[in-house]
Amino acid sequence: MSNTVSFYGKKVANPIKKDQIGTVDKKRYGLSFPTGSLNNKGFFAKISGTQLSKANLKQLVLTARGERVMLPNFGTNLRNYLFEQLDAQTVGNIKKEIMYSFAKYGQGLKLLKMQVLPNDSVNYQGTQGITVKLFVEVENNDQIIDVEVSLG
Numbered sequence: 001m002s003n004t005v006s007f008y009g010k011k012v013a014n015p016i017k018k019d020q021i022g023t024v025d026k027k028r029y030g031l032s033f034p035t036g037s038l039n040n041k042g043f044f045a046k047i048s049g050t051q052l053s054k055a056n057l058k059q060l061v062l063t064a065r066g067e068r069v070m071l072p073n074f075g076t077n078l079r080n081y082l083f084e085q086l087d088a089q090t091v092g093n094i095k096k097e098i099m100y101s102f103a104k105y106g107q108g109l110k111l112l113k114m115q116v117l118p119n120d121s122v123n124y125q126g127t128q129g130i131t132v133k134l135f136v137e138v139e140n141n142d143q144i145i146d147v148e149v150s151l152g
Contacts, residue, residue, distance in 0.1 A: 030055065050145050053109060053138055057147045060105055061098065061132060076101050081130065082152050091116045098132065110137040112144065119150060128152065 030052045047055060063075030076097045084090045094116045102111055112135045119129040129152020137144050 054147050058149055060101055061149045078151055086118050108139050112137055
């Protein structure tokens with residue numbers, strides 16, 4: 001018996017067998033962050049793996065809650081804390097804000113450690129910012145990545 005199958009009037013030499021359907025590449029791809037920045041791959045570069053996880057975490061922390069159109073709870077309200085005194089209560093509130101968003105939108109990631117620090121330098125507007133450092137384990141390949149985000 002021949003290994004060809006007629007498909008819409010054309011003969012196909014190697015048809016897909018039922019046991020081959022589940023062997024699809026499960027690698028996740030996404031756009032590099034920030035989008036629109038020119039790099040060697042153009043304005044919209046495709047990334048995967050740990051680069052994608054880092055970009056997604058930065059996007060989660062830097063996006064204001066309510067800013068995404070179809071995901072109103074995506075992001076954090078960290079910009080509300082920029083002019084607050086950075087004491088233990090404010091740091092606790094910032095950590096709660098990040099952990100709430102991370103628990104909801106950080107699929108496949110496990111938060112190991114988080115640091116909230118004041119920026120060392122004062123920006124051109126005269127305000128001091130916040131630096132957030134996240135240490136995260138990627139569950140599917142057991143790699144630990146660190147992400148640093150500065151606000152202000």
